[in-house]
Amino acid sequence: MQHDADGRLLEVGARTRTIPPGLRRALHHRDRGCRFPGCGLSLGEGHHVRHWAQGGPTTLSNLALLCRRHHRAVHEEGFQIERQADGALQFRRPNGRPLPEVPPPATVPADPVHVLRAGHIAQGLRLDAQTASSGWLGESLDVGWAIDVLHPLAAGPAASCQ
Numbered sequence: 001m002q003h004d005a006d007g008r009l010l011e012v013g014a015r016t017r018t019i020p021p022g023l024r025r026a027l028h029h030r031d032r033g034c035r036f037p038g039c040g041l042s043l044g045e046g047h048h049v050r051h052w053a054q055g056g057p058t059t060l061s062n063l064a065l066l067c068r069r070h071h072r073a074v075h076e077e078g079f080q081i082e083r084q085a086d087g088a089l090q091f092r093r094p095n096g097r098p099l100p101e102v103p104p105p106a107t108v109p110a111d112p113v114h115v116l117r118a119g120h121i122a123q124g125l126r127l128d129a130q131t132a133s134s135g136w137l138g139e140s141l142d143v144g145w146a147i148d149v150l151h152p153l154a155a156g157p158a159a160s161c162q
Contacts, residue, residue, distance in 0.1 A: 018058075019046040019058060019063065023046075023058070023060060023063075024046060026060055027046050027060060027063050027065055028044070028065060030060065030065075031044070031064065031065035032065075033065065033067075034065060034066050034067035034070055035064045035065055035066060035089055036066055036067070036070035036073070036091060037091055037099050037100065037101055037102045038102035039067055039070055041067040043067060043068075044065035044066055044067050044068075044071075045065070045066055045067070045068060045071050046063045046064075046065060047063065047064050047065070047066045047071055047074060047081070048062055048063060049062050049063065049064055049081050049082070049083050049089070050062055050083075061083070061087070062083070064081060064083075064089055077094060078093075078094030079091065079092065079093065079094060079099075080092040080094075080096075
């Protein structure tokens, strides 16, 4: 483990390719789910950002949590991961184009019905059980009236030429 001058933990590492339990717990605590853009699945596997075979260390800063599907995508389908200077991960498609970051899902309020009702009241909307009810009582359609309403030009000067 490496600590800064104030005793805060900077880095946790291991001497083997396999991730020891303590480092795995730290990885899960830091990443909180698959880091592949748009995924976030809570179950994941540790992935060496710089591969172990290429000299990548088994350290927290060189690991990313990926779900099984995205771990396979990186190893077998050509997707790539790079750690940026600021520590952020950049994912790339097999053709090298960057994958855009996906915004986190919107938070759902504790009482969403109350929030919706308050929004409707603020807009002056009054919604009740009859809001979506039709006023039609089953009578037959007056086609001429329907055309006049739906297409006002049908009753205009062009209609009188016939």
